[in-house]
Amino acid sequence: MKFSHHNFIQRAIIKTINFFKESIFAQEYALQKGFLQWFPPQVKIISVLAVIVGTLLTKSIALLFVFYLICLLIASLSKIKIGYFLKRTWLFIPIFSFFIALPAFFTDFNIAVLFVTRVLVSTSYIILLSLTTPHTRLLKTLRSFGVPQVFVMTLGMCYRYIFLFAEVIENTYLAVKSRVGGAIHYKHGQHIATWRIASLWQRSLQLNREIYDAMLSRGYSGEPRVLDE
Amino acid sequence: MHIPDGYLGPATCGFFYAVMLPIWALASRIVKKTLKAKQVPMLAIGAAFSFIVMLFDIPIPGGTTAHAIGAVLIAILLGPWPACIAITVTLVIQAFLFGDGGILALGANSFNMAFADVFAGYYIYRLVSYRSKPQSIRRVIAAGIGAYMGATLAAILTAVEIGLQKGKYSPYGLKEALPAMAGASILVFGWVDALLTAAVVKYLQSRKDTLEIQPS
């Protein structure tokens, strides 16, 4: 659990950010005309929930594998490349869960397999939902489930600014790297990490002020409103 | 800290949804009434900040993953109710869009991180900083302690929820989950949260133009 290699944090950060940018903001599959893309988001959310509950209720590993195969089938019908889908779903949650369950494979094999399979199936279906639905529509759909407006608005703005933050971090990392070269001493690296978080926070506060001004300038008075469609 | 779907049974998931629904409803009512218009973007930015912080997680055998949360930090800045909304929003984005799963487990995750962590951490901060000046070093320490305790409480709750599923859903019982999760928090991630929170509060003290630290 201790970060032994001095570059570990640096590499982890850049890798995480890149993977995250690719995955959360990749929307090309949502715009394809495939099988799942055709369903309204409400239907998809409820079906995925039903599948997850089903996954939890069964104890049959065989049945879980059937669920999983169906998931892969739907993915390919929805024009998602299977290689990409496997990479996207196995990283990180099922792999993490596999590591977490590793010791249990030697004590209680059955439950360990059941556990990892359940996590894999649930995660795959959820990712299927997120890949085949435009995120902005997914966020809007929450409104139709009666989620209060303050949540919906915060969700929308949060989603918008996560991307900006990811870029800020990436740029800070690259800027630091270009100044000090590739190798950074562990102590120094720690210092940079602290500083990066502080600068991210500073950027947050500045953004808050500026965004508020931009909202105020266009007449914001504390009551969010939406267009009827 | 984050519990993906597949770890908890449907009854447990349902139970925590039932607990969180009135809390969410209350939070949105209180926030609508008390949050200044100026702080509205901060709600979203606080959530985005916490999201980025949570990205850096590692798996803990016997438990789930461990990472810093930043919940108490947001609570100190905006108050506990807005923080509850901000952290919930982070968890919703992780669950639905990032594919971290946790849609069914959203109630439980929110209870641990958006409710228990936020409120316990915040009130510990208030208690420790009792009547000290906003500019005092005691506030900084109080923020660190609050964040540490909040995060550790969330880790313990996570471990208990997972541990109670032994045999049916989780391969581990309390005996394995509790020391693993609490240990990770006590030894590593609690400190990350504490340092993060204390550093930002210290930073805020040096600047008057930023958001006020909530009066206590």
Add this chain to the structure above:
Amino acid sequence: MSKPVFELEDLNYSYLGKFPALSDINLKIEAGEKVALLGANGTGKSTLLHILDALVFPDAGSIRFSGQDLNENVFNDEKFSRDFRRRVGLVFQNPDVQLFCPTVKEDIVFGPLQLGIAQNEIKKRLDNLVEILNIRDLVNRQPHQLSVGEKKKVSIASVLIIEPEVLLLDEPTAGLDPATCRQLLDLIDDFHAQGRTVITATHDLHMVPELAEDLRILNKERTITAAGPCKDLLANQDLLKQNNLVHIHKHRHDGSWHKHPHQHSPS
């Protein structure tokens, strides 16, 4: 004669009450004018635009909008505040700040929705603007997916949809390619041709003749040092040099070095 749109008298402003940002500003802008606020970096142009948009208020001196004093108190009156926000629009320098919604469409309609403009009217204006700006394929995209130029266009759309009488622009052409830049300038021209007021802050001498007919120059002391028609002020090399708006430009022509004052101005 009608009252000037903006009238600023001995206006002073400082950040946090200690870092001076504007000092002794006297400025009068009539309805229908097309003015540029020109100054090097750090001369307070953006701050001045924020003052004009009543996002911040002066420490001393006064600002009047159509004869009405602007201060924190009058903005507590919801009706006045709404009326002012409908009549004055600001396009921020950084489009990432201005575009805070999950989709382009939501960003564009944010202003009119907040200002209580009827839903049908908003949809009509949206349709119209999208056509003019040629951004129909952007409306369902997410702001972070757009290029700098596209973001800028959307930012401008998000203000133009309010149909303000006064348009404030902060470095509108920064970072744009020539074609997008041209499109934007034409748009500003059309807006001005409808009898509306345009006030632009810029440090780009090259753009000034396109953006404005009249000019106010801000100096290092963060005050207005010169005012007058563009062509007069831009011809005054000494004035421009004093205010760091020109620099000696050294470059190569056919293998030999060659120096001349670089003024970014086509005149």
